[in-house]
Amino acid sequence: MNVVKHSCLALAVTATASQLAIASQQEEAKGFIEDSSLNLLNRNFYMNRDLRNGGRNSQGSNGAKPASERNGYREEWAQGAMLNFASGFTQGTIGFGTDAFAYGGVKLDTGRGRVGNGLLPISNNQTSDANVPDSYGEIGAAVKMRVSSTVLKFGEQRPTAPVFAMGDNRLLPEVATGFQVSSKEFDDLFLEAGHFTAYNGRNSTNSNDKLITSYAGAEADSVDFLGGSYKVNDNLRLMAYASRAEEVWRQYFGSASYTLPLADKQSLNFGLVAYKTSDEGQARAGKIDTTSWSAKAAYTFGPHKLSLAYQKIDGDETFDYIGVDSIWLANSVQYSDFNSPNERSMQIRYDIDMASFGVPGLTLMTRYVKGDQIDFTKADPSGAYFRAGADDEKQWERDIEAKYVIQSGSAKDLSFRLRQATHRSSSYESDVDDVRLIIEYPLSIL
Numbered sequence: 001m002n003v004v005k006h007s008c009l010a011l012a013v014t015a016t017a018s019q020l021a022i023a024s025q026q027e028e029a030k031g032f033i034e035d036s037s038l039n040l041l042n043r044n045f046y047m048n049r050d051l052r053n054g055g056r057n058s059q060g061s062n063g064a065k066p067a068s069e070r071n072g073y074r075e076e077w078a079q080g081a082m083l084n085f086a087s088g089f090t091q092g093t094i095g096f097g098t099d100a101f102a103y104g105g106v107k108l109d110t111g112r113g114r115v116g117n118g119l120l121p122i123s124n125n126q127t128s129d130a131n132v133p134d135s136y137g138e139i140g141a142a143v144k145m146r147v148s149s150t151v152l153k154f155g156e157q158r159p160t161a162p163v164f165a166m167g168d169n170r171l172l173p174e175v176a177t178g179f180q181v182s183s184k185e186f187d188d189l190f191l192e193a194g195h196f197t198a199y200n201g202r203n204s205t206n207s208n209d210k211l212i213t214s215y216a217g218a219e220a221d222s223v224d225f226l227g228g229s230y231k232v233n234d235n236l237r238l239m240a241y242a243s244r245a246e247e248v249w250r251q252y253f254g255s256a257s258y259t260l261p262l263a264d265k266q267s268l269n270f271g272l273v274a275y276k277t278s279d280e281g282q283a284r285a286g287k288i289d290t291t292s293w294s295a296k297a298a299y300t301f302g303p304h305k306l307s308l309a310y311q312k313i314d315g316d317e318t319f320d321y322i323g324v325d326s327i328w329l330a331n332s333v334q335y336s337d338f339n340s341p342n343e344r345s346m347q348i349r350y351d352i353d354m355a356s357f358g359v360p361g362l363t364l365m366t367r368y369v370k371g372d373q374i375d376f377t378k379a380d381p382s383g384a385y386f387r388a389g390a391d392d393e394k395q396w397e398r399d400i401e402a403k404y405v406i407q408s409g410s411a412k413d414l415s416f417r418l419r420q421a422t423h424r425s426s427s428y429e430s431d432v433d434d435v436r437l438i439i440e441y442p443l444s445i446l
Helices: 003-017
Strands: 037-055 071-086 094-109 133-145 151-155 174-184 189-200 223-229 237-245 249-261 266-279 289-301 305-316 344-353 364-373 391-405 415-425 432-444
Touching: 094 151
Parallel strands: none
Antiparallel strands: 037 071, 037 432, 071 094, 094 133, 133 151, 151 174, 174 189, 189 223, 223 237, 237 249, 249 266, 266 289, 289 305, 305 344, 344 364, 364 391, 391 415, 415 432
């Protein structure tokens, strides 16, 4: 049993035994049913991806990018529904409860050879209608226990740690299987630890998919993490995490975010994020020794926000991760993560809230990211990140997004989101045009 597993147990035991000065959440428990919630999210998702000169696009059920490369046009349209139930906790010194979900999707339109964007489940990476079900679904649950303000949960859940986070950028979200303990015993301090052994990819209905890294396609036997965040004051927040993907890597994360208020409706925000990744155990992805970091500054003035970011991968291997949202680097955008070996990248971004111009609920965003100095040739030749001849490579991406949320009436909270990305690179990767239209309608049932 490794140090992270020991830390999980220690955190739970310590929180159980301690009588702390702050108010206990469990003391305020209303009951299993009385404090429960049931929510339904309806999502309609259309996505097309045009690979201008061929390249890697199709994805298997575990979310990993296949070794084979396919040319062409990918187009999918589907309707999804996500029902989430969260019980309250029973009353007493120790409270018990459960969380459960039921997710389902229906294929609306696609054609032979046009699937593979990770939106619909496919079999054996074969892009044909015969391998895509007309409808599919999944159900799962987790049991939970609370003592004071510490919760221990086991089962299928969606962790959000920066070193292991389940994503929700396709029709249905990712879900991981394991246990997690989270603690809010102290004001402004949040602690959590977890041990996970499987997950359900974004285009899979199989709850015991292997823990596969997104770029190397290497399998980790389990993922363990420990960390948390601390709110120093209203302007400064710090985070730190340590994690282990068994037989693949050890990873450490740190971040700081500081907001400097200026004049009325004006502020400056600064963010710094860093990961340190090193191979461990069998090193199934090959030798890894990278420090990946980004720095971001944003100036908000009224309805406008202007952001600048710089990102650097200091190492000869790609910055890799498990779980779509397990990358908090500033230049991880719609199509590219700008995380190639030795890559440096810069971003400029502009956001505007149109409420100040008489259109409440409408927000617009555009950004441009450019990366260079990419060099795959110095990686371990026997590892997963090496590419012969791929040195001095470049890439850029331009994203445009519009989102509108209905503010009142019977359709309140119905949202429409249109996203378009244009990605171009030198010879090491495909040129891509990516379009997504996402319509969501949340309903609170209980």
